[in-house]
Amino acid sequence: MPRTAPHQHWNGFLSAIGLLTILPVPASFFTRDYDVKTQSLATLYYPVVGAIIGAILFSVVWLSSDVFPIAVQAALVLFLWSLLTGGLHLDGLADSIDAFSAGHKDKSRILTIFKDPQSGPMAVTGLILVLLIKFTAIQTLLQGKHFVFVIVFIPTLARILASYYMASTAYVRKQGIASGINSEAYKANFLIALSLCFCVWTIHFSFVHALVSAFVLSAVYYAWRQVWLTRIGGYTGDCVGGLIEIIEVITCLALVTVH
Template sequence: MRRLWAALTFYTALPLGRLGRLQFEGIAAWLPAVGLLLGGILTLAALLLQIFPPPVRAALLVALWVLLTGGLHLDGVADTADGLAVNVPKSFADTERPAVNGLSRRLQVMRDSHTGAYGVLALVLVLLLKFAALSSLQVWPLLLLVPAWGRWGQLLAIALYPYLRDQGSARFLKDSTSLPGSLWPGTLLLLAITGGVGWAGLLAWQPLLLWTLGSALGALAVGHWLYRQLGGHTGDTYGATVEWSEAIALLWGSLIGPS
């Protein structure tokens, strides 16, 4: 319970009190559960905001989404985009010095607290995609699942790929996450809740299965693509993985009509 509380304290901006001495090691395993809680809050808000036109409701939901996380992952989107914008002359698969220097320069740019033009563009794009998808979303139970599948993508990135910095604010996440022990609890919980949405008749099984497959593959693809670009992950790319995975899940959801 303390580890779950620690995960909520670390990953959200919810006004939570202290529950004894919090244990932050291994909190990445709770990422899908954190996403389900955030999704539940967003789904309830979406139902309460039905009095507004779809674009207004979408804008309010995006704003609430940012407030719930304190913009933690959006900062990663901007920093990752700025780092990827650095020109690297050689592939990271090579062992030549230009590639090493290029990676070092990218990591240096990502650590810089100033946001560059590419970072701003990435922020605008991801928020615009979320807004557009929410404006078109007709099956609101999916909103319960979107933040969870986005954080499942982050859990995969933490567990599967190397961490690029010797020290960093997210280094402890990698060091305290193991395969397969850290993956299966959250994955089973997420699959169970997703199945519960279908069992309760909130969404027909065929579109739910297709959406789940698309969201899972999207989350996996984002983490893998960032790994291929950088040779590993950092705390910034963990955040970027969440945001882009959520955007992909929402885009898939916008294609589904009410059953």
């Protein structure tokens, strides 16, 4: 694999920031330095973006701990969590729910639904339930001694799995934000990152809890991947966003059991 210059990694990092968050990236970057190589390298930095999101969320909790009760803090964390991503992943989840429920296994219809900006009742219901679960989980986790760890860990793990998903699955559109990505060469990096997450989880809690949680998360990941492989033969950006939201929710629930 050809060597990658430092400035290309920097461009990949900026690309990940610009694509996954509302944090400011110079507008000129996407017209000057945004190419296929940058798109591919960006996937390496998705987990870093997740850690940055987690660090910002923890900062909000730390600064507001003496000002607001836990319920208000949980609401602030959830609000900022959604705001920092520009609602991108929630939108992906909503589109995925609509495509799954109304697509009827018709690939062209499913892809059309993915591009439809409107959300149906199933999607709205799904989003409400996901946000409700996140809110109650955050409220519970705020009372635990491991909150610093979990609030950074959750968005990071979700984006590692999302990166691995993109590296190991075909993109179905000829045009789109992921159309130029070929990150097959990075699969080993993401597997190493997942192994490190497992080790850190074991250190903070227990091997058994980490193992059971890893099994559940793996089952959810492979089920999600298989659904879209069967229906559209790969993934779209909405599939990635939906996966991130689902992994975050499942991880929240797993960590609540040992808060």
